[in-house]
């Protein structure tokens with residue numbers, strides 16, 4: 001064991017099952033470990049490094065801001081934060097943004113918006129979410145998360161969450177008809193749950209029922225947002241208009257930033273003192289995000305879809321591969337061998353992939369060069 005791994009074992013809380021590698025540097029979609037071995041990165045730090053490691057344009061945008069003004073707190077106005085909020089609203093049709101530092105926090109804000117809005121609209125408190133979902137690790141977002149495995153040890157949880165089976169239309173209809181419900185929260189593609197997209201019919205029904213019953217449609221796009229699926233946000237594939245969208249992971253291209261986007265119906269729900277964050281939307285993270293968003297243009301998003309098709313074509317029907325799921329550069333590969341073993345063999349052969357449930361999960365940088373993408377796919381095929 002290397003020194004780093006010994007120290008980790010000695011001093012770091014034992015919450016992570018890490019891959020046996022210490023990464024020391026990176027450039028784009030190539031990462032290097034302490035022994036100088038290179039890896040093709042198809043994980044992007046879990047969909048965070050939108051343009052890969054140490055991308056020159058992103059580094060320039062962030063360092064320029066670092067050298068100008070860093071943290072200020074939200075007691076003052078700052079230019080990068082307001083510029084970013086304007087970009088997000090103009091590209092989504094949403095009206096307001098609340099900035100935080102992570103996906104869980106972005107969802108916490110959405111839950112608070114739903115509760116306050118529900119209070120103002122007939123005293124309704126229940127938020128419906130889906131089984132097999134993942135919404136974060138705080139106590140409230142764990143309560144929202146529809147997987148029992150996350151609910152051991154940490155109770156009691158806050159009340160007011162109900163879980164329905166994804167894809168089951170009758171169950172959704174029954175749940176949303178209850179008079180105490182104020183909102184529906186779901187991921188367009190269940191990421192941690194195994195890269196499982198929701199069907200278009202189901203999404204359309206969800207929107208229709210939310211309108212009929214006067215409920216908030218809230219989408220957790222923490223992982224699917226920021227170009228990952230080939231659209232700026234995944235909901236744009238479905239042609240619907242949510243009331244709340246949360247995002248985080250890829251937004252600032254490698255810096256911690258969460259955003260809760262609020263549509264017309266909830267734009268005025270949060271008032272002074274209702275919510276806050278010391279770090280949220282600080283100039284440095286906001287400058288990183290402005291630079292990322294400015295580059296997520298039609299050509300880049302088109303490229304994401306083209307790369308996605310190429311990966312699918314290369315993998316579908318291959319020996320050892322059962323099925324490919326997902327959208328854009330968020331793909332799940334169901335393999336005959338256990339996904340964790342495949343990921344381990346890939347790592348030994350110079351390719352970093354992730355897993356989600358029983359799938360190998362691919363989340364490469366959106367600008368991964370074709371050559372590295374093709375090389376990575378060959379390594380994956382040799383190791384499934």
Ligand SMILES: *Cc1c(COP(=O)(O)O)cnc(C)c1O
Nearest residue numbers: 102103104134135136191222223
């Ligand atoms: C990762 C993730 C979260 C939690 O984000 P953190 O930044 O780890 O708090 C929430 N929802 C979804 C869909 C995610 O993928």
